[in-house]
Amino acid sequence: MRTMIHSLALTCAACGVAVIVPASAAAQDSAAAHYSVSETLVGKLLDDPAAVEILKRLIPSVYENDMFKTMGRSLTLKAIQQYEPESLSDENLAKIQAEFDKIPAK
Template identity: 45%
Template sequence: MIRTALIVALAAAALPASASAAEPARPEAAAPAAKPKYSTAETDIGTLLDDPAAKAIIDKYIPGMTSNEQIEMARSMTLKAVQTYAPDDVTDERLAQIDADLAKLK
């Protein structure tokens, strides 16, 4: 019994001060996820076209859209809204891919 108590006491003394502190370690609070700069549901196409990096992302997933002569008429719309008029080109999958890439922009 004394031997066990002695081993426990020696082990506790060998621990760093923070490990033997009475207060348990608190997990770090997770930083809130930063809202993306742009999104296909909230950002108008005009804003995306005016940012070369965002425009390149659209070109990557929907080739030809930004060079279409009618794109200027859609500047005030979102890509999500345009999906109604071009569902074969502006698919949910492509919008998700665009959103993922747009989220990487700072």
């Protein structure tokens, strides 16, 4: 989306036409690029070695659970919180989110 908007802006700028991009579109594109404990599915996290390292380090018992790696793939960490309230407390989810925010956007 960002590439399409960027290309459109360059084309319009070359023609002398001003383009206003809504802030929400740019914010959504940026948010989609980073992982979220409440939005990103565990399956996507498990497919990224950088995210896996964070999960192994911050929630090792949850990570080692076979159900997490199978049935949990279609859920978010926030959704799994109800099954692992201590390991996935709001405090721990905030720590995980802070680590996810350090992973470069893809």
